[in-house]
Amino acid sequence: MQRISKLILGLLLTGNAIAADMVLTNGKIYTVDATQPWAEAVAIEDGRFIFVGNAEGVAQFIDGDTAEFDLQGRFVLPGLIDSHTHPGLVARSVDYVELPWTPETKTEMFDALVAYADANPDKEFIVGGRWPSGLFGEEGPNRQELDAVISDRPVILTDTSGHAQWLNSRALEVLGIDRNTPDPIPGLSYLYRDADGEPTGWIKERAIAGQLAAAGIGDHVSADSLAGFLDYLAGLGVMAVFDGGNSDEGYRAAAELDRANRMPLRYAGSYRIENANQFSGAVEGLKRLRETYGGRRLKFNTIKVMFDGVSEIRTSAVLEPFLGEEGNRGKTVVDAARLRDFILELHEEEIDLHLHTVGDAAVRTALDGVEAAHEELGGAPNVRITLCHLELIDEADFDRFSQLGIFSNFSPQWHGGHIRGAELTLGQKRYDRMFRAQPLLDRSVTVTFSSDITNAGKWRTDRASPYFGMQVGMTRVEPEFGDKATIRPPADERLSLEDMIRGYTLNGAAQLGLAHDMGSIEVGKLANLVVLDRDLFATLPDQIRLARPTAVLMDGKLTSGELPRP
Ligand SMILES: [Zn+2]
Secondary structure, three states, rough: HHHHHHHHHHHHHHHOOOOOEEEEEOOOEEEEOOOOOOOOOEEEEOEEEEEEOOOHHHHOOOOOOEEEEOOOOOOEEOOOOEEEHHHHHHHHHOOOOEEOOOOOHHHHHHHHHHHHHHHOOOOEEEEEEEEEEHOOOOOOOOOOHHHOOOOOOOEEEEEEOEEEEOHHHHHHHHOOOOOOOOOOEEEOEEEEEEEOOEEEEEEEEOOHHHHHHHHHOOOOOOHHHHHHHHHHHHOOOOEEEEOOOOHHHHHHHHHHHHOOOOOOOEEEEEEEEEOHHHHOOOOHHHHHHHHHHHHOOOEEEEEEOOOOOOHHHHHOOOOOEEEOEEEOOOOOOOHHHHHHHHHHHHHHHHOEEEEEEEOOHHHHHHHHHHHHHHHHHOOOOOOEEEEEOOOOHHHHHHHHHHHHOEEEEEEEEEHHOOOOHHHHHHHHHHHHOHHHHHHHHHHHOOEEEOOOOOOOOHHHHOOOHHHHHHHHHHOOOOOHHHHOOOOOHHHHHOOOOHHHHHOOOOHHHHHOOOOOOOOOOOOOOOEEEEEEEEHHHHHHHHHHHHHHHHHEEEEEEEEEOOOOOO
């Protein structure tokens, strides 16, 4: 705002426009500014846009010192925002075993595991994944099956949902897990047991996170491995990320990058909680992160709550029971009344809230809690409230998202059916009603998009790319399935390119509280833009994932690629 008033003052005093540091002309600029969706030229001064419009208009900002560039008709977007991802999880998994994502048989999976074990004889623990729960029955995987493949070293494998683990007997032994080990949250975060109460090796919802941390497993994040992922995103034109939950180790690495001026984008960290006991200390926890690690680009203003689990392992909270388990509807970590009280506390502190909500009952309980907070305050709380994942939403709840001003975050890379298994626990009918953003868009809800990448292997197959997300969000076809791919129902949930771009730019900026600075190409905002190698509006939807920037400009500075000179 200060900049603008200085600029306006300058105009009033002199009657002339200020000369710009840089001017870009002859572009096909998609601004995501509703008052002027397209422009052909911009002028930039001190890292911000001071003009957005046509060639004649921009001329007045040019003097002898202005750097001029001709975009040669190229397509330009605002800087992109990834509003829910996991740089820490990606960074710590760079040397994990990478199993085939959609193996036809268990043998295929075991072959990859043995090859990794043979190639890494010095690795004390074999850690990685991902195994699809659909390959196993209702009893899940068991340790004996893994023992038959590797028994002399501990093996810890995560499933494709990221919410379950599979351990061999050696791993259970080394971690000190046996029939006497308590379940953190029975029915939600627990050790699956056989009829005798003995753990089978199937672990749900981080139930052994404490034991793993004590053994120092899975928590090594180096600044370099973190930088590898963040630089990749920045090179694609991503200028801000929201981290959906990281350890101190992960934030320490992020702070190290920030302090060394190696942080390539704005990084919104969160304090993550996953059980009812953690609600009372969460605000303090967030403040501690802020004080310890906060800096120039690394900020902390959001608490992330694992409000339910996932449907693949029957830990999401659902309105109708899971198939084959008539009494089981999953559960949320707290009820609506506790959530209301927590929102009232956040309101006092002006801290934002990000809720992992997968099942329709989790969504409803969250909305009930938010509604109760509105009632208590006689209006909206001073808290940006985001519900993420949103795999199932009951018809009756769509209107409430707009009434309550909820930010709705989807990770469209999942929308083609990349993760299997929920069809077995929810049944085909519910499975075919998942991932529905269109009813929310129709109600003018602020819908945001993100990658939700949790392992390095998937980053390396470009799934973290926003262009990949745009493609799958528009087509609901999974590129990795090749010839076997079909449109994942409902087909009328294929989203428009305009909505995809808005969700990856302006709406994402709004969710992160950055809309005053980012998300659109508008006078007064930071000069963030991405010059692409193709016009997305003239690209076939199934080719959009191939888009790449030829130049990325952040805060008025070229950060990758090059801009053509006239
Ligand atoms: Zn996530």
